[in-house]
């Protein structure tokens with residue numbers, strides 16, 4: 001989707017994005033916990049290496065994703081997005097930071113019954129369901145190692161987060177999202193296409209896989225409270241190698257840690273400056289979502305107790321309200337621009 005706005009010039013600041021190795025996990029768990037907590041407190045974004053998912057497994061999952069996205073739209077439309085947050089969408093996700101839809105398509109997958117009738121048929125992509133689920137279980141294993149460390153870091157029992165993010169429950173909400181951002185022409189005459197507008201994730205933790213060379217992911221740390229929507233103004237590019245998992249703290253873990261761990265704004269930038277990548281971009285995001293009956297409260301009880309279901313509903317409500325604000329501001333801007341244009345026309349005596 002296109003928005004007739006001019007591209008804001010980007011202010012960049014180099015920031016260290018910590019890298020944490022999970023090698024020898026059981027023996028090093030306390031050291032890993034300290035490194036993860038430090039990264040979560042100070043940046044909110046970090047990379048995970050030595051996680052046990054091989055480059056071939058990641059490459060094969062990307063190949064499966066590309067096989068899905070290369071299907072004709074009418075075939076992908078046999079598994080449309082629905083309110084269970086699963087299925088395929090195209091150019092439909094509007095972020096409050098932009099007010100217009102991201103120029104991309106995505107296909108969201110879950111483990112359980114929410115996926116009924118939403119798996120693409122094997123006749124279109126052979127083995128899609130079983131191969132995707134195998135990969136999702138591999139990512140879940142890494143997620144559970146991270147959850148163990150964050151539970152330990154907060155003084156909860158080791159299995160505290162794992163129990164309430166149980167993907168074997170039939171209505172588990174944890175979601176893997178395959179993403180395809182469309183190629184863009186250079187020199188867009190002032191038209192800005194948002195690949196993924198700036199946002200923070202609502203989940204506990206997001207694990208991201210990137211294709212090497214397909215850059216564009218950027219972060220903007222510095223958020224103090226989970227309810228605050230303001231964006232800082234300096235961005236940092238995240239360009240890591242293909243085998244790394246990029247991990248970011250979501251609003252849920254920020255709230256569950258009494259704002260100790262930071263949920264960070266991030267975006268996939270619209271390519272518009274030298275060095276930006278204009279081609280098709282594929283990525284995979286794995287969102288650790290709580291079970292609906294999870295009971296959420298940080299160790300210091302900064303926020304009232306809410307369930308997983310209530311937390312998600314409140315996040316959606318905040319998102320919706322912010323979106324309405326943005327749309328109002330955009331409409332006002334358009335009205336003011338037409339007033340200025342009309343005045344300019346009057347000035348030079350143009351009547352039509």
Ligand SMILES: O=C(O)CCC(=O)C(=O)O
Nearest residue numbers: 179196201217268283285
């Ligand atoms: O595609 C990416 O690299 C990031 C996607 C993302 O942040 C999201 O879908 O929440």
Ligand SMILES: [Fe+2]
Nearest residue numbers: 199200201266
């Ligand atoms: Fe995100």
